Amino acid sequence: MKEHTHDHGPLAGAEEIVRISCIRHTYEDGTSVHLCGLDFLAHTGARIAVLGPNGAGKTTMLFHILGLLRSQEGEVKVFGVSPADEWPSIRRRIGVVLQNVDEQLLAPTVIDDVAFSPRQYGLSEPEALERAHRALGLLGIEQLADRVPHGLSGGEKRKVALAGALVMDPELLVLDEPFEGLDPTSRTALLGLMGTLATERGMTIVMSTHDIDSVPEFADYAYVLAPGGRIALSGTPEELFASADVLAEGNIEPPILAELFARLKERDASAPSPALSVTQAVEALTAWKGCPEPR
Numbered sequence: 001m002k003e004h005t006h007d008h009g010p011l012a013g014a015e016e017i018v019r020i021s022c023i024r025h026t027y028e029d030g031t032s033v034h035l036c037g038l039d040f041l042a043h044t045g046a047r048i049a050v051l052g053p054n055g056a057g058k059t060t061m062l063f064h065i066l067g068l069l070r071s072q073e074g075e076v077k078v079f080g081v082s083p084a085d086e087w088p089s090i091r092r093r094i095g096v097v098l099q100n101v102d103e104q105l106l107a108p109t110v111i112d113d114v115a116f117s118p119r120q121y122g123l124s125e126p127e128a129l130e131r132a133h134r135a136l137g138l139l140g141i142e143q144l145a146d147r148v149p150h151g152l153s154g155g156e157k158r159k160v161a162l163a164g165a166l167v168m169d170p171e172l173l174v175l176d177e178p179f180e181g182l183d184p185t186s187r188t189a190l191l192g193l194m195g196t197l198a199t200e201r202g203m204t205i206v207m208s209t210h211d212i213d214s215v216p217e218f219a220d221y222a223y224v225l226a227p228g229g230r231i232a233l234s235g236t237p238e239e240l241f242a243s244a245d246v247l248a249e250g251n252i253e254p255p256i257l258a259e260l261f262a263r264l265k266e267r268d269a270s271a272p273s274p275a276l277s278v279t280q281a282v283e284a285l286t287a288w289k290g291c292p293e294p295r
């Protein structure tokens, strides 16, 4: 587990895009979420996962990044400003997919929904449509352009919302449980797209998820929220998933590969340390068992 430092996180030294320091939000019914403990940091081009059980405070944290909630204490900075106070000055740089996508799909057709922001920002009609079609293409859903959002499946809605989030080429993408409702093929495609956006366009991506197996594939750094919102742990996926103690402390189920390697180690101390991708696992197990190289 990391000490409370100000230089942790991936790409430390790159521009700081998001910082959250010890904030609190108390909902009307008195439920208090205290996002304190470690500072949350996201630097340019980082892919950050936010983990934690239901109700820990992941959505509350993302809402603070989006200026939808105002902290009663502590500090939230996005692109160097307070999002709750100065949202208009930063909103064009930020793309969002909410956990409840129905809240953000409001236009009569998919293409109108995706073209909403470019029209809003005063782009010409041909340019707005061009951008919207390009965003649909990025998600592989051009065929949905004239559909009514309300009638789409959960996974399709999520892709439309993502197209809308990407249409203005944001620098920061905030995704709340983006894999919910996606079939395995769409999930894999989304993981690939997120990787491309981060590596080729330098997009910073902050994602909350329950999909633990996606974390080693997606994230270069992860934060774990404990119930009540405490930012309890942070580290690279390798750091977080290598230790059963850390997993227990964060109350997170290990990725299935990490569990496989832990069980092998129980049986045979010479077993290799956990691999987090199938490719790494094949290499580690092949070397361990002295299997011949593949032809």
Ligand SMILES: Nc1ncnc2c1ncn2[C@@H]1O[C@H](COP(=O)(O)OP(=O)(O)O)[C@@H](O)[C@H]1O
Residues within 6 Å of the ligand: 027, 028, 029, 031, 033, 052, 053, 054, 055, 056, 057, 058, 059, 060, 061
């Ligand atoms: N609108 C709300 N009114 C009252 N309590 C809320 C509201 N939204 C969230 N909460 C509470 O705040 C805590 C954190 O919720 P949330 O941020 O949605 O967690 P997560 O996204 O990790 O599941 C939970 O205890 C939840 O019940």
Ligand SMILES: [Mg+2]
Residues within 6 Å of the ligand: 058, 059, 060, 099, 176
């Ligand atoms: Mg949530």
